[in-house]
Amino acid sequence: MSEENLIQYIDIEKNFLGKKPIFTDINLTINSGEFVFLTGISGAGKSTMFNLLLGTETPNQGRVIYRNYDVHKLPNRKIRDHRRSIGMVFQDYKLLTNKSSRENIAIPLKIANSSKKDIEYKLDELALKLNIEHLLDQNVKTLSGGEQQLIAIARAAIHSPKVILADEPTANLDQKMALKIFKIFERLNAEGITVIIATHDIHLIKSHKKKTVLLKNSGLIEVR
Amino acid sequence: MFINAISQSIENIKENFSVTFSGIITTSVSLILIGIFVLIYQNIIHISQLYFQKSHYSVFLKSEISKVKQQDAIRVIEGIWGVYGIKTISSKQATQDLLEGFGEARKLLEKVELTDIPGIIEFSIDRTEPLNTKELKKITAISGVQEVIFGRETKDQIETFFAISNFIGIFLVGLLVVSVTFIIKNTVQIATQIKEKEIGIYRLLGASKWFIRLPYILEGIFISVFSYFAALGVIYFLYQFVIAGITYNEATYQIIDLTTFFQIEQLLILWVFLIVLGIFSSILATNNIIQKVSF
Secondary structure, X not given: OOOOEEEEEEEEEEOOOOXXXXXXXXXXXXXXXXXXXXXXXXXXXXXXXXXXXXXXXXXXXXXXXXXXXXHHHOOHHHHHHHHHOEEXXXXXXXXXXXXXXXXXXXXXXXXXXXXXXXXXXXHHXXXXXXXXXXXXXXXXXXXXXXXXXXXXXXXXXXOOOOEEEXXXXXXXXXXXXXXXXXXXXXXXXXXXXXXXXXXXXXXXXXXXXXXXXXXXXXXXXXXX | OHHHHHHHHHHHHHHOHHHHHHHHXXXXXXXXXXXXXXXXXXXXXXXXXHHHHHHEEEEEEOOOOOHHHHHHHHHHHHOOOOEEEEEEEOHHHHHHHHHHHOHHHHHHHOOOOOOXXXXXXXXXXXXXXXXXXXXXXXXXXXXOEEEEEEOHHHHHHHHHHHHHHHHHHHHHHHHHHHHHHHHHHHHXXXXXXXXXXXXXXXXXXXXXHHHHHHHHHHHHHHHHHHHHXXXXXXXXXXXXXXXXXXXXXXXXXXXXXXXXXXXHHHHHHHHHHHHHHHHHHHHHHHHHHHHHOOO
């Protein structure tokens, strides 16, 4: 498999503690540089697809291949490097509410042991690009939902990951903010980052002609 | 990573100051208890050792010793500084004493011929130091002297006393060391529980176990080192205060000087030991949270 096929879900089956499987026989390939909408009703398994790729959940059957390696066969010390190569925007943002936006965005670089100078440089550059300089020194708990989402995206993008996974990034946001957020993802995608957005926002999907994958009846349908 | 861990650790301490502070207080109290116990224990051992050693000596004589040699032995003993209460017990008297020691059972021994009971010269000394090797050799060099034994009648008691003291001492110090370990562990564990969500986010974003552990290990070291100095200070001033208030007599005169305990090498060893204890306790504490947030 070439680097072109960035992510491959192969014959995936997943169920939780003996319950009815949420997926059976899922096969999906996402190429490097693609922009993909992953959609489906609540509980269809959109977040689980991300968790399988992050390695926080394991499939009952099948393999998840990322950049030529099987995610679930990675030893513990490699799984952290794997996670560092992915930018994740969580549905609940998962920001550290006792810290400033600057500190939150810098976490992936700190984890990767980057120098202070490097962190400052990348932070300023990204803040300028995402137009969030005015938020940097504010404590995240003082920010609005949309602003917190911007910080979460900045944190996911700061270390120039190969792929950004965004779980319901426009949920609870007004139309204007949702569009702003989406444009940021488009810009990151234009820079070569693969973007996968899990969403059930039909309006967002319809108004943007991107590859769309629907999770339905424990299976997967590529609708566009 | 280390610099980041230091700043993270300082931040943690600032945020959970009351938890860290109470950890330091309880660890200090335990260390003070250990210190007080060691001081008392060492002094008791020291004083009793000297007391028992200097008290009574018995010079056992061979049965064939001549009157002249016996007088020589007494003269040598009299010449030793601090000797008093020299008493000669003849072989016959020693036998009599032995039989009396049996009480009612002595009748059983009346028909037994007790000829090998040696004569004894008993004496005491009144000085801070026991007999030295040179003085002991002087006595044993006299032909007819079999051996010199100090405080024979109390020897067994002393040995039992020291054995029990050692056992209790090791047990109590061990117990307090274990409690210090658990105090530091629990303090750090509370700190990790407060930060559980944060640690979980770090793990999700790819932080290694050591990236998460290091700030808490530094916190554990901080607690142990700070408590060490606090306890040291308290013990130092407390000991001086107690010493100043003591009325000196034969026993208390022997109280160990503070400098004996506060030697740099020993303090350094104790300091390193506590750092190791801090590291060990923190690793124990972080194991729980690491397992909990391992996805």
